[in-house]
Amino acid sequence: MALEKSKNAALTSGSFKHVSYLWDEEKAKSLAGDEVGLLIYRSNLLGADLRLTNYGGGNTSCKATAKDPLTGKETEVMWVKGSGGDIGTLKRSGLAALYVDRLRSLTNVYRGIRYEDEMVELFNHCIYDLASKAPSIDTPLHGFLPFKHIDHLHPDAAIAIAAARDGKRITQELFSGTIGWVEWQRPGFDLGLKLRQCLDENPGIRGIMLGSHGLFTWGDTAYESYVNTLEVVERCAEYLEENYGKKRPVFGGPRLKSLAPDARRQQASTLAPLLRGFCSSHTRMIGHFTDDDRVLEFINSNDLPKLAPMGTSCPDHFLRTKISPLVLELKPDESLTGVKELKEKLAPAFEKYRELYKVYYETCKHPNSPAMRDPNPVVILYPGVGMFTFAKDKQTARVAAEFYINAISVMKGAEAVSEYTSLPRQEAFNIEYWLLEEAKLQRMPKPKALSGRVALVTGSAGGIGKAIAKKFADEGACVIISDNDPDRLKSAEEEFTKQYGKDAFAPTLLDVTNAAQLEKSMHTAALAFGGVDIIVNNAGLSISKPLEEHTEKDWDLLYDVLVKGQFLVTQAGVNVMRKQGLGGDVLNIVSKNALVSGPNNAGYGSAKAAQLHLSRLNAAELGADKIRVNVINPDAVIADSKIWAGAWAEGRAKAYGVKVEELPAFYAKRTLLNEIILPEDIANACFAFVGGLLNKSTGNALNVDGGVAAGFMR
Template identity: 50%
Template sequence: MTDQTHPEVAALLERSHRLGSDPRNTNYAGGNASAKGTATDPVTGGEVPLMWVKGSGGDLGTLRAEGLAVLRLDRLRALPEVYPGVEREDEMVAAFDYCLHGKGGAAPSIDTAMHGLVEAAHVDHLHPDSGIALACAADGQARTAECFGERVAWVPWRRPGFQLGLDIAAVKAANPQAIGVVLGGHGITAWGDTAAECEANSLEIIRTAERYIADYAERTGAQPFGAVVDAFRPLPEQARRERAAALAPVLRGLAATDRPQVGHFTDSRVVLDFLAGAEHPRLAALGTSCPDHFLRTKVRPMVLDLPPDAPIEDTVTRLRELHAAYREEYRAYYERHAEPDSPPMRGADPAIVLVPGVGMFSFGKDKQTARVAGEFYVNAINVMRGAETVSAYAPIPESEKFRIEYWALEEAKLARMPKPRPLASRVAFVTGGGSGIGRATAQRLAAEGACVVVADRDADAAKAVAEGIGAAAGGREADTAVAVAVDVTDEEQIAAALRAAVLAFGGVDLVVNNAGLSISKPLLETTAADWDVQHRVMARGSFLVAREAARIMAAQGTGGDIVYISSKNGVFAGPNNIAYGAAKADQAHQVRLLAAELGGHGIRVNGINPDGVVRGSGIFAGGWGAQRAAVYGVPESELGAFYAQRTLLKREVLPEHVAAAVVALTTGELSRTTGLHVPVDAGVAAAFLR
């Protein structure tokens, strides 16, 4: 019988998915669940006692069998005999490896002892907001007793590890009537003889705590966040989001002082209500408590202390002052608690920035990390609300937070993470991204780690490309790509599209000016309207996009890349091509002009000159292919081959070849290159740059 078909494993996965899919029960990638049973040892043929438990780094809601650690229960329960004591409890993590069964599955987490040492067939460890609210109340033990009676016991705060497992096992043994425990400053643990009983006990603890807090609020009329402050009331939605779009690039640049970051914006009601309350500065300064929370949100957020309608210049100035102070305070926090063997400081920038009346900005190495950090701070707000409703919010001491944030085991976990991809933490905006070169470029940039905004006049085409990128990444589409509809001839649409990019990912680092169309006519048949539409879309459109993007990049202060998909026709005088060729020559000179102007901001501007890209091209499919085939006297179906045969390499240029050139220009290997045009034409001698 394989792990996938073992009935205990199947029941464990189903239970995990149900619990993990409801954010009231636990946060993303937080908590773990286990089951104990027997299986046949393939070596001896006898029965062996096993425990299956969610491994390190997994998520309950999406857990699969390969995400479980599989351990010999007899060996695991022998470990207390060699336990060297709490001062050396971290050594026990390595001992878990000697308890693995077979290939062992996933790496065992620090919570393995909690599951293995508790005398119960099934154990859940979860981080529900309601449970943590009691765990972080100033009189949490008394509140737990009042809420649950003897049905749930209290375990004082202890850093996760082997000793906490021993503590919970001892409390369970001493309280046979208990269905679980509240872990001070941390979360809950529940157990049962069957998977169904364990799940029911977990939900009973969570829902009972929810009702207790709600009933207390109704009975007392508690205002956990204090009275509403008029100056911090939320702006109307449109004004709020415009303000957020104006601030996001500035904040992202500040948050990226130590390392590149992607941003996420949240203006949910729970966030706005918290920030409108008079108590939000005090509560925010106390920081988050549950280890899963502050590992992702840092010890405390940065909080703006100006009203949302303050002049934008004053707000930006104040944010820079607060950021400098935050970095100083974080360094002082590190120095207060660091030991000689502590890992080096990882970075002093905030992960969470709170702007009253506007919302919350969260930051991380990628979109998922940034989004999840924001979700965790929403959890923290809910915890503060619950604790302040029934008592007072009293998170674990700062020194304990440091012990977890700079835990050697956490450092080892970070060291095991895969090397980031070349464009990780960068945000790309690709015009004409719904087909041809734009589609291939968007897909390739995403494959190299970038977050991508697929911009196209055809909203459906853009959406299809973004959805495909999300599916290829195997996660939430919005964590890797978003689609925006934009006509690049319209200034307002361009500004709106780039605001959408900023709100989605925090800013923009890489722009690909690819949108275009083509009209092939002799001079005497080219109308003024033909000329105007060619230049509006390509010359004017690329100028407008570059201008709006450069404003964002300058506000970020972290440099950037603008790449023009020009054409060999910008230097090669082909027949019946006056409007298109002149527009491409305009784009080519924009590259040189902007490279000269924007270099002081660290913004590099380069161009790519492809030969005719026939396959997959929206332009060629829209009539340009038929027109050019007629000019050269070849069937339209053979146009790509015709172009290939006139090149030095005798090779057809495809969209992915152009996309590869974009990647070559933007991944950092050519970091000292700007104002360059790269031919991607298989060698058209007449288009050689001079």
């Protein structure tokens, strides 16, 4: 395509094939005169296209005049994406604002590349807006270039060229000298000076390619910078497309075939808890699985053994995916039965990976390097099946997968036009264990009590179950919400998406008496998060009838849902926990009725008593696996409960000689504390068992009933 056509003709979404043209002229007009507003608008558009940059990657800036609050005079200020954040969701609060002249005057005190980290603290002396975000290490890369609007992105298509062995030559020829080249160097003050030097030596260029790193492009207006970026990336992508399969088959051609989609996902869900257990030997991890076509093309290829150990090139990729992935030496259709045998088969691969990571650390470390971090892999490749990633939370694990897919695209492009090169090990180490990165890690908030934990809560589309699921999500857990009512589950899914986002939960339709749905629910937990750590048996129903009116059907239903359901869900959850080898928790929501005898309650009360004793039996059996089993005994939790919406409430009101609407006050009045019990009260009791303070408690029951003396444990 003609790279200069934007100056002569209006562009539309149809002008580009490999990137998205999203500019809305009406929206831009509404921001006319607001350069910072246009910067944010441009940044959000760029960040919305993952072909241009990945989550959290890249940074953008603009320079404009503003009134100096001390002198009242107009002065040049640079607004640039601050430390952390994501340009796709960037807001004004995510920008750093600095005096341009002060930033550039730091060259007067710069002592050379050995001391450039000390310049980061000096950025604070250049701050214009004291309420703005802290400046990032990339600040001087924007500050030393004279352009009003600048984009620094990590497009796969550009990095593929930047990471090619002869990337400099390709860049020169592809853009006829209009894109400069700066060899790989860690981001910082000195790299900013190198960019300015490149511009001085190549006046009139429209951008700079950073070896193994990314792309700088610019313009005099937000729109010119935006279009310039799209055009350069589009040309890179066109060039790669023209060369795919031209020199040799992509990735050397396929070495094996993938399993069928259903078989892949079944194999992955069976294996995920075992992998999660190995990856959690240092810190408990959350998993993510993908069998994206781009992943399968790579992991099934002849070039996998050559390219995978090389690692990634772009620092953004590397920081999130580690030095290299672990490639499993399992057949796609390998039998995954036999937990002990599988662990014995996988253990040597993990031990070897950890040892190689230790060697990498010991070989590359500096006298002041931080202590070695978790030596387990982040990315695990299973040829014929897919890719697993593990990290401290779901979002980080998912983003790691996205970054490795970016890295795959880079390798694919570089191999198509030349030969892929990765960061040298020492350079990679210098990024991973950079003292500035370590300081950033130390500033991160402490993990919440349930971070790294996965909880499956039955009957969690409403009432007690939903309150428990929300409490656990509030405390950092990933939650599997479930219900046997599709409409109710859909409503809860919408509520959780709005409140927590999609990384915090996964929905599954679950009738606890349905073996197929139960298997699918554990399949969901394994694929979404890598396994399960907490099972909450909350699903239930109530039937209140006099003895003579109680039917066999009533009896079977109560025992199937309450007792058999608790047994089956616990059994399935424990199977997953044993694969992980991380222990776990089973919480059974039973009832005061397990202990208290009352009228018209033979079926429900006896089923609750069975649930209570089944809990004790499970606690006795599972202790050796470090799986705790505990009970919550609620009473009369009426709010948002299906149980109280129909015949049960009428039956209990009749049994006690009161009206249905009088039940809440009736139940409260008969308690020692005279309190109405809410779903949140039960959720808090559940958290008390799993929040970390009661890790040595099992076989216990906690009454949450406002104080019913007849229900005291004895």
